[in-house]
Amino acid sequence: MSKIPQKWMVVLSVLIGSFTMILNNSMLNPAVPQLMTVFEADAVSTGWVITIFMVTMGMTMPLTGFMGDKWGKKRLYLIGLTIFVVGSILGSLSWNLSSLIFFRGLQGVGGGIMMPLSMALIFEVFPKKERGLATGVWGISAMMAPTIGPTLGGVLIETASWHYxxxxxxxxxILGIVFAAKYLKETKKNEKIVFDRLGFIAVTFGVGLILLALARTSTFEHLTNPINIALFIIGCLSLYWFVRIENRTEQPLLDLSIFKVSTYTMSVIISGITSIGLFGSIFLIPLLLQNVYGYNAIVTGLVFLPSALLTGVFMTVGGRILDRKGAAGVVTIGLIIITISTFMLGFLSLETSVWFIVLVMVIRGIGMGLSSMPATTAGMNSIPENIVSRGSAMNNVLRQMSSSLGIVFISIYFEVRRTQLFATTETMEVANLQAINEGFIVLGVLTAITIPAGYFLRTKKIEENKKTKQVS
Structure with missing residues (x-):
């Protein structure tokens, strides 16, 4: 290990932690049916095992910028990873569904601390001209884990116990804690920073209630549920209150002036839409392979694997291009590739070969690798160094909400459309296929809209930098 540069050991350290956290979250999805049997609970109650993680993670993320500045990013990252590990140990010892949900919420708190700090810690040790490659390597965890997690989770469920x-x-x-303790760089602390209490209350309620409403919604009936509507409206009002508070607070929890930097704003838009596309396809592809073509969960996982691998490889390629030539070209090309391949998935038939689907998914994975992390890195490079951790927190919160919104939108669209189509088609397989095709076309249109944003991802201008100069 001594021959590997210190800065790359930082990347490896945060990659271990973030990959473990994201992988574990995606592994639990196929376990819900078994957990229903084990704890003798219904689907709604058991679904909280997934929901609570997303909600507590989203509520914790806005705090990481302040806490990282106050206590130091390395110390806070270690606290977050330790909380996640402790939550995992306690989760395996759960004696009923309520205890399992509580410990999953604890895991979410740890994950909410870790994710925004991971990129901020990488930025501490890499100069701007090398950050594209570094974040590309780290980004493997964020893009590959959600695609291979369900397969690994299914294998564990079939061959062992849910405890594993x-x-x-x-x-x-624990390995991640050891590496982080040894290789992460100590960061400066700002003891004079003041906690924005009102901002914290507003953003916690806003993000938490919106994520809760989205997590409770998977059918059209859920969408019209008065409780879900109330949660969403109150959440939006809380976020509006949060914006008003931050604009008049001397030391805001999340400095919204970073959105005056056009490159950062464009990067957030791109990362949000690509997250919708990623998680939308993670929802649709298993339905396509299992409900239409009749393949099992193992085959479904294998279809995702080549795409995940190519996404990881081309994240590093995209990072290198970003470091050498800037973001506009590589991100635009990536978005065009995603758009074309997503539209291709919108014109499948009952006779389509699984190998064609694998090929299109691989092409789509290449586009994801070239666009997602390079766009995020370009946006983070465009804001002042002293608010990188807060910019990362903002990016992660919006990405989390976009992912949830994408799953809700696609799931409701699929359920409503296949019911409508079944009334006019001969079989449910045909109805499912057409609804899935339409879902991919919608995702393709969304991605196409972001292509101009990729083109305008330019290196930050001096005047843009001045707009956030007051933040210190």
Missing amino acids: LFLCNVPVG
Whole structure:
């Protein structure tokens, strides 16, 4: 290990932690049916095992910028990873569904601390001209884990006990703590920073209630549920209150002036839409392969694997291009590739070969690798160094909300459309296929809209930098 440069050990350290956290979250999705049996609970109650993680993670993220500045990013990252590992140990010891949900919420708090700090810690040790490659390597965790997690989770469920879905985090998590303690760089602390209490209350309620409403929504009936509507409206009002507070607070929890930097704003738009596309396809592809073509969960996982691998490889390629030539070209090309390949998935037939789907998914994975992380890195490079951790927190919160919104939108569209189509088609397979095709066309249109944003991802201008100069 001594021959590897210190800065790359930082990347490896945060990659271990973030990959473990994201992988574990996606591994639990196929476990819900078994957990329903184990704890003798219904689907709604058991679904909280997934929901609570997303909600507590989203509520914690806005705090990481302030806490990282106050206590130091390395110390806070270690606290977050430790909380996640402890939550994993306790989760494996759960004695009923309520305890399992509580410990999953604890895992979400740890994950909410870790994710925004991961990129901020990388930025601490890499100069701007090298950050594209570094974040591309780290980004493998964010893009590959959601695609391979369900397959690994299914294998564990079939061959072992649900307890191992939590226990498998422990050795890797401890390894991540050891690496982080040894290789992460100590960062400066700002003891004089003041906690924005009102901003914290507003953003916590806003993000938490919106994520809760989205997590409770998977059908059209859920969308019209008065409780879900109330949660969403109150959440939006809380975020509006949050914006008003931040604009008049001397030391805001999240400095919204960074959105005056056009490159950062464009990067957030791109990362949000690509997240919708990623998680929308993670929802649709298993339905396509299992409900239309009749393949099992193992085949479904294998279809995702080549795409995930190519996404990881081309994240590093995209990062290198970003470092050498800037973001506009590589991100625009990536978005065009995603758009074309997503539209291709919108014109499948009952006779389509699984190998064609694998090929299109691979092409789409290449586009994801070239666009997602390079766009995020370009946006983070465009804001002042002293608010990188807060910019990362903002980016992660919006990405989390976009992912949730994408899943809700696609799931409701699929359920409503296949019901309508089944009334006019001969079989449910045909109705499912057409609804899935239409879902991919919608995702393709969304991605196409972002292509101009990729083109305008330019290196930050001096006057843009001045707009956030007051933040210090």
